[in-house]
Amino acid sequence: MLFNSIEFLVFLPIVFFLYWFVFNNNLRLQNLLLIVVSFIFYGWWDWRFLILLAFASFTDYFVGIWLSNAITARGRKYIISISICVNLSILAFFKYFNFFADTFVNAFGSVGVHIEPRTLNIVLPVGISFYTFQTMSYTIDVYRKKMPATKDILQFFAFVSFFPQLVAGPIERASHMLPQYAVPRIFDFSKAKDGLRQMLGGFAKKIIIADGCATLVNAIFTNYKHLPASSLVLGAFYFCIQIYCDFSGYSDIAIGSARLFGFDLMRNFNCPYLSRDIAEFWRKWHISLSTWFRDYLYIPIGGSKGSAWQKVRNVFIIFIVSGFWHGPNWTFIFWGALNAVYFLPLLLSNKNRGHLDVAAHNRLLPSFRELTGIVFTFSLTTFAWIFFRSASIHDAFLYIGRMFSPSIMSRSAYFSPKYLLLIALLFIAEWLQRDKPHILYFENVKSPVIRWATYYAIVIGIFFLGSAQQSFIYFQF
Amino acid sequence: MKPFLLRLSVFLLPLLILFFVPAFTVIKSGETMQPGQLYSKQCERNGLVGLAYSYPVKTYKLGGIKKIKPAILIAGSSRVMQLRGDFFNTKSVYNAGGFVANIADALCLLNNLPAGYNPKILILGLDQYFFNAAWDSVVMKGSCDLEEEGADLRSLIKYNFTGIYADYFKRKILPGKLITGNGIGLNALMNNEGFRTDGSYRYGKLLSNPTADEDYGFKDTYKRISSGMGRFEYATDINMRAVALLDNILKTCAERNIHVIGFLPAYPHIIVDTLMKLGDRYSYMGKLAGVLKPLFNKYGFTFADYTDAATLNAGPGEFIDGFHVSEKAMLRLIMDLYARDNILQQYCDTAKMKSLFINAKSDRSVMGD
Numbered sequence: 001m002l003f004n005s006i007e008f009l010v011f012l013p014i015v016f017f018l019y020w021f022v023f024n025n026n027l028r029l030q031n032l033l034l035i036v037v038s039f040i041f042y043g044w045w046d047w048r049f050l051i052l053l054a055f056a057s058f059t060d061y062f063v064g065i066w067l068s069n070a071i072t073a074r075g076r077k078y079i080i081s082i083s084i085c086v087n088l089s090i091l092a093f094f095k096y097f098n099f100f101a102d103t104f105v106n107a108f109g110s111v112g113v114h115i116e117p118r119t120l121n122i123v124l125p126v127g128i129s130f131y132t133f134q135t136m137s138y139t140i141d142v143y144r145k146k147m148p149a150t151k152d153i154l155q156f157f158a159f160v161s162f163f164p165q166l167v168a169g170p171i172e173r174a175s176h177m178l179p180q181y182a183v184p185r186i187f188d189f190s191k192a193k194d195g196l197r198q199m200l201g202g203f204a205k206k207i208i209i210a211d212g213c214a215t216l217v218n219a220i221f222t223n224y225k226h227l228p229a230s231s232l233v234l235g236a237f238y239f240c241i242q243i244y245c246d247f248s249g250y251s252d253i254a255i256g257s258a259r260l261f262g263f264d265l266m267r268n269f270n271c272p273y274l275s276r277d278i279a280e281f282w283r284k285w286h287i288s289l290s291t292w293f294r295d296y297l298y299i300p301i302g303g304s305k306g307s308a309w310q311k312v313r314n315v316f317i318i319f320i321v322s323g324f325w326h327g328p329n330w331t332f333i334f335w336g337a338l339n340a341v342y343f344l345p346l347l348l349s350n351k352n353r354g355h356l357d358v359a360a361h362n363r364l365l366p367s368f369r370e371l372t373g374i375v376f377t378f379s380l381t382t383f384a385w386i387f388f389r390s391a392s393i394h395d396a397f398l399y400i401g402r403m404f405s406p407s408i409m410s411r412s413a414y415f416s417p418k419y420l421l422l423i424a425l426l427f428i429a430e431w432l433q434r435d436k437p438h439i440l441y442f443e444n445v446k447s448p449v450i451r452w453a454t455y456y457a458i459v460i461g462i463f464f465l466g467s468a469q470q471s472f473i474y475f476q477f
Numbered sequence: 478m479k480p481f482l483l484r485l486s487v488f489l490l491p492l493l494i495l496f497f498v499p500a501f502t503v504i505k506s507g508e509t510m511q512p513g514q515l516y517s518k519q520c521e522r523n524g525l526v527g528l529a530y531s532y533p534v535k536t537y538k539l540g541g542i543k544k545i546k547p548a549i550l551i552a553g554s555s556r557v558m559q560l561r562g563d564f565f566n567t568k569s570v571y572n573a574g575g576f577v578a579n580i581a582d583a584l585c586l587l588n589n590l591p592a593g594y595n596p597k598i599l600i601l602g603l604d605q606y607f608f609n610a611a612w613d614s615v616v617m618k619g620s621c622d623l624e625e626e627g628a629d630l631r632s633l634i635k636y637n638f639t640g641i642y643a644d645y646f647k648r649k650i651l652p653g654k655l656i657t658g659n660g661i662g663l664n665a666l667m668n669n670e671g672f673r674t675d676g677s678y679r680y681g682k683l684l685s686n687p688t689a690d691e692d693y694g695f696k697d698t699y700k701r702i703s704s705g706m707g708r709f710e711y712a713t714d715i716n717m718r719a720v721a722l723l724d725n726i727l728k729t730c731a732e733r734n735i736h737v738i739g740f741l742p743a744y745p746h747i748i749v750d751t752l753m754k755l756g757d758r759y760s761y762m763g764k765l766a767g768v769l770k771p772l773f774n775k776y777g778f779t780f781a782d783y784t785d786a787a788t789l790n791a792g793p794g795e796f797i798d799g800f801h802v803s804e805k806a807m808l809r810l811i812m813d814l815y816a817r818d819n820i821l822q823q824y825c826d827t828a829k830m831k832s833l834f835i836n837a838k839s840d841r842s843v844m845g846d
Contacts, residue, residue: 020478187478196485452488459492464635 001044002471003253004207019261020187027184031154034162041163049125057160059086060135064149067142076143083139087132094128099328127167129325133292135160138174140296147175155181164257168250168472170268170288185262195259201440202252204458209422210245211467213238216414221389224399228407231414232399239389240382241423246473252438271434274359276373278342279352281381293318304347311347316340331396335387342380358435499641502650503633507661516540519661519674527664527671530637531628534575539589541676546594547571549824552586553602554578556742556800559807562675566826572676580607580719583726598820599730601739605762605784608719611712683797684841690798698748698799711758715768727776736820737778741765743786743802745793779818783810794840803841808834
């Protein structure tokens with residue numbers, strides 16, 4: 001079920017009503033309700049996906065209990081390896097099998113050995129990379145004794161399947177979320193109100209901007225061989241905006257929905273396009289995944305410690321794995337590697353933690369230095385997104401090659417004042433709210449007239465400016 | 478919880494009111510109905526289908542064909558829509574007028590008839606411009622894709638939001654008719670205009686107020702002729718690819734034992750006169766019968782050329798506009814075809830047709846409904 005669908009518009013109020021009015025006094029029933037509605041939400045795509053979700057949940061639930069009962073270090077290692085093997089096997093089979101098969105065949109083909117390719121017609125379950133990573137974080141944390149194993153299967157299933165964040169995150173940590181399923185829930189007016197605001201902001205980003213840009217991006221990337229450079233530059237720019245509004249819009253809706261039920265999900269985006277360098281960008285983009293890789297991969301392999309060679313190696317590993325996490329395509333791997341190349345100079349010169357505060361703190365406008373940093377980082381990021389969006393590496397290089405041609409000065413048919421204006425409005429809103437949890441965080445706006453006028457303008461804007469319904473980009477990952 | 482729900486309700490109420498009127502209007506009127514359901518719903522309600530915001534005519538007409546599986550199938554553009562089932566001596570008639578907007582659509586229709594079903598007779602209106610070399614009807618103008626989608630609620634409201642409110646203020650939309658009417662679509666409900674269950678078309682506004690039409694006195698038709706546009710493109714030659722496709726269609730019909738009666742629909746004599754005065758700008762029209770008739774003869778089918786309404790003795794008053802004959806002129810046409818085609822005679826009754834003709838309510842409407 002898509003957030004931006006009529007079904008969800010009906011589904012959410014029903015669940016809200018049942019949750020707060022029917023099962024209000026019983027924590028276990030509330031958790032059970034969340035599991036049932038989450039399975040309905042997920043099964044809306046394909047009921048067969050539920051089998052996999054249930055299997056992954058059962059496995060990690062029992063692995064957690066076995067870990068808590070295991071005494072020897074060797075036994076614990078053995079048990080944790082079950083969780084990691086099961087989860088990675090699920091991912092490898094459903095997401096990467098055909099990629100590995102093709103790569104294998106091509107590798108042998110390049111040395112003259114021809115193997116008959118055997119690929120499978122596998123349906124990729126929606127959001128598989130998100131929930132497998134989430135359950136793995138639980139077992140690894142239990143293994144590391146950072147948290148106790150839960151004995152309550154309802155709490156664990158609710159944690160894994162919680163519908164707002166099931167299919168595209170934020171990838172939550174058990175240590176943050178599981179305790180929230182264990183305490184009685186009391187309706188919090190200001191939390192619910194702010195949740196609705198955040199949802200509204202998310203819907204605006206997705207329906208008005210991302211879906212509108214999607215039409216332009218699809219047309220440009222499909223026909224890039226026949227378009228002038230000016231259109232290709234615009235295509236890269238539109239995609240940069242599309243992927244941000246699509247994914248951060250989803251995260252806003254997820255976080256906002258969760259707040260309606262009394263849950264606090266972690267922040268997933270923090271105005272990443274206002275970053276002054278690439279390190280800051282990666283602290284602000286898809287935060288739940290970046291921190292997951294940091295905690296469970298980067299630090300265990302040495303992180304930023306060790307020799308320069310080890311630092312370089314570790315940075316490449318984390319960025320390439322992160323790229324590969326997005327999908328079985330060399331474009332994602334290249335995108336990850338390119339970001340590693342962007343990041344390395346900062347790390348090696350110890351400047352990777354140079355911008356921990358918000359830009360132009362306590363000022364309305366950025367300094368010239370900050371502005372150039374923001375523009376430069378944005379340009380680097382936009383350039384990298386071309387690899388992310390292209391169908392193949394070959395296409396990406398062709399696209400870039402055509403982008404730097406004299407036709408860059410020609411007028412593009414894809415120059416859309418409407419979307420450029422909307423994007424400008426988005427940037428202004430993000431800039432003004434850059435130190436707030438989300439763009440519609442209005443606790444400091446005293447005038448109800450301004451607040452309500454903004455809400456009405458957005459709702460009407462969603463209706464009249466919104467494009468045809470499109471799925472979320474990150475569902476495919 | 479209460480303050481939250483109260484505030485949310487206060488916030489949503491104006492939005493609900495604002496969107497309720499257009500949403501209710503398009504839903505209640507049936508504008509959002511799926512094209513595949515239109516015909517069966519029409520039969521339940523026994524009203525007209527006249528959608529104002531979409532025109533999924535192919536899917537709708539196929540719905541009628543699938544349900545009736547008529548012995549006599551009438552096909553063509555809007556210029557055959559005036560041919561009513563009541564003119565025949567059988568109930569097994571359906572007018573699929575509007576489906577065939579170009580010659581390729583006729584093949585599309587044949588290819589999409591229900592499995593195992595073939596009509597006994599196919600009455601095929603062949604608009605002259607289907608064979609105009611300057612208007613290529615072989616390359617389909619529209620789409621043969623029969624997965625036509627009706628207008629969705631959001632798009633309807635989005636694009637007609639102010640228009641619907643304006644129509645209420647102009648009294649073009651009347652709540653009483655919207656709630657009590659049995660037609661489907663705003664055109665049917667407000668103007669009593671649309672397709673009947675036999676597939677023929679009822680002109681609502683044009684019957685009640687002919688002078689309001691933009692083509693009153695054939696003004697718009699003359700304009701199209703003088704500009705050489707809007708199906709009046711100048712051409713001296715016949716499009717032989719279109720003729721070849723027609724041959725293919727006739728061959729398919731012959732193989733499927735479908736008897737075809739083809740005709741060139743009528744223009745008012747005064748319009749034909751104007752066309753003739755333009756020298757060879759429309760000379761393809763004059764050559765058409767000579768090329769098409771042998772094709773029909775080859776398969777033992779009937780063909781008639783009614784390009785000039787004078788051949789039917791139909792005056793300009795028997796036209797809806799410069800393109801479309803009235804029901805009365807269409808009755809003349811079917812009576813003429815009856816005289817030419819002995820297979821059609823099995824499904825017609827001369828006495829009934831003559832009676833209808835003599836008792837016609839007006840030059841435009843035969844039965845007044």
